[in-house]
Amino acid sequence: MKARYLRLLAVQLRASLLLGMQYRADFVLDALVEVFWMATAIVPLLVVYDVRSTVAGWSRGEALLVMGWFTFLQGVLEGAISPGLATVVEHIRKGTLDFVLVKPADAQFLVSTARLHPWRAVNVLTALAIFAWGFRLLGRAPTLSNVATAVVALFASVSVLYALWMLTVSAAFYVVRIDNLSQLFSAIFDAARWPVDVFRGAVWVMFTFVVPLALMTTYPAEALLGRLAAGTLAGALAGGVAALTLSRAVWLASIRRYTSAGG
Amino acid sequence: MSLRSTTRALPTLLRVGFADAVAYRAEMIVWVLATTMPLVMLGLWTAVARDAPVGRYGEPQFQAYFLATFIVRQLTGSWAFWEMNFELRNGTLSMRLLRPVHPLLAYAAEGVAAMPMRVAVSIPVAVIALALVGPTGVNAKPLLWVVWAFSIVGAWLLTLMVNLLIGCAAFFFESSLKLMDLWLVFYFVLSGYLIPIDIFPTRLRSFVDWLPFRYQIGFPVELMTGSHAMPDALVLLARQAAWIAIFLGATRWAWRRGVARFSAFGG
Numbered sequence: 405m406k407a408r409y410l411r412l413l414a415v416q417l418r419a420s421l422l423l424g425m426q427y428r429a430d431f432v433l434d435a436l437v438e439v440f441w442m443a444t445a446i447v448p449l450l451v452v453y454d455v456r457s458t459v460a461g462w463s464r465g466e467a468l469l470v471m472g473w474f475t476f477l478q479g480v481l482e483g484a485i486s487p488g489l490a491t492v493v494e495h496i497r498k499g500t501l502d503f504v505l506v507k508p509a510d511a512q513f514l515v516s517t518a519r520l521h522p523w524r525a526v527n528v529l530t531a532l533a534i535f536a537w538g539f540r541l542l543g544r545a546p547t548l549s550n551v552a553t554a555v556v557a558l559f560a561s562v563s564v565l566y567a568l569w570m571l572t573v574s575a576a577f578y579v580v581r582i583d584n585l586s587q588l589f590s591a592i593f594d595a596a597r598w599p600v601d602v603f604r605g606a607v608w609v610m611f612t613f614v615v616p617l618a619l620m621t622t623y624p625a626e627a628l629l630g631r632l633a634a635g636t637l638a639g640a641l642a643g644g645v646a647a648l649t650l651s652r653a654v655w656l657a658s659i660r661r662y663t664s665a666g667g
Numbered sequence: 668m669s670l671r672s673t674t675r676a677l678p679t680l681l682r683v684g685f686a687d688a689v690a691y692r693a694e695m696i697v698w699v700l701a702t703t704m705p706l707v708m709l710g711l712w713t714a715v716a717r718d719a720p721v722g723r724y725g726e727p728q729f730q731a732y733f734l735a736t737f738i739v740r741q742l743t744g745s746w747a748f749w750e751m752n753f754e755l756r757n758g759t760l761s762m763r764l765l766r767p768v769h770p771l772l773a774y775a776a777e778g779v780a781a782m783p784m785r786v787a788v789s790i791p792v793a794v795i796a797l798a799l800v801g802p803t804g805v806n807a808k809p810l811l812w813v814v815w816a817f818s819i820v821g822a823w824l825l826t827l828m829v830n831l832l833i834g835c836a837a838f839f840f841e842s843s844l845k846l847m848d849l850w851l852v853f854y855f856v857l858s859g860y861l862i863p864i865d866i867f868p869t870r871l872r873s874f875v876d877w878l879p880f881r882y883q884i885g886f887p888v889e890l891m892t893g894s895h896a897m898p899d900a901l902v903l904l905a906r907q908a909a910w911i912a913i914f915l916g917a918t919r920w921a922w923r924r925g926v927a928r929f930s931a932f933g934g
Binding site: 441 | 698700704717861862
């Protein structure tokens, strides 16, 4: 069973890579625009730290680490998660989801691996550059155990990110127009560029527990800095698993309810 | 395409546009909610100002500034660019060309028609802003509010012109989405949308004064928060008008050249 899914994964990835590589000119242009977009995040950061040395307990170098994780996760989201799940919306609208559902494999697995945007790997490179910049300002390098903790924390962030997207896509079974729901999602995700401690009151509660932006970018950054408490990490992992379980349940309930659009 | 037929068609265009805005009201609310950037920046900048004010901006001033930014963004937003790109690609632009109204005017009318809904959305935000910052954070001179009204119309027109001009670029390339992305980066950074222009380093500020971006957002916002005296405000209004004239000319030129090339794919 497992071997079959691994083989299937390899086939799916190869197909979506080939599809993605068709548009090479787009790739270069996309990467350029993407690097440019970083300016909208970096310029405010530079201006802010021009007038202050710390904001809400975060120095410039530390805030850069959060921004690095944001860039990284944006790459994961737009390169690996959202393109595949966006096909679901298309399928629902056209009624072609039936063809996915009748295939002898798990439908969630199939749609999740259906499409990749390989050029989004640029984000990973940009993120690495930002990390390097941040640690240069801090004047030290992360220890190996810090990096390991960050990778574990990252596992929780990617799970939550994927689960939230899965929930958004499941909403497509109930409301037809989803493109603007995904817009809403990425607009909220934009707030993850900044350490969550910047926000206060109700917004902080929302970004920590409801739409856990804290878990996505702040915790991995704290892990790199070596100041993420073990309890917080455990909580994040539990949250990740819970989010995955919930999104799985909602997805199953949604496809059970699906009545096809008459193709 | 005479003036008379256009003025006769205008009320109908507006009615259709309004009905459209009402029909897709849920979608519009989602769009409004998606304008989170000013609120994120509000959180960031108030955190910065918690210990000591930045320039003349303390916490309440930042709150006033970014809530005003939200309102101005709502009132001046334009999506004509998306529609042009879409209609160019699937060929439905030819239907617009057949109608006895200039298509650019039709796009403008659609924007105007959605305005009542956008105003309705902005009012609660304005009330919250007033409650939060009190009357001191808001411009108190009635004459400057008149200038503000002009500046809002100007900012809307300028944004519309930019949208249409970049939309026209799609006549020459297959799609101008990337070009818009590029514009948006400058617009976000240099318009006062993310950072109030007064906080910019002085050298950069004098440069920004001459670029169009500030007149799309920052200028009306600054009028709302009362950071300009009348003479300054009038100078800035004149610069805004100059930019509108430049973009209007460029758009008309690009439109004429573009339509001549247009060959309705698929149609």
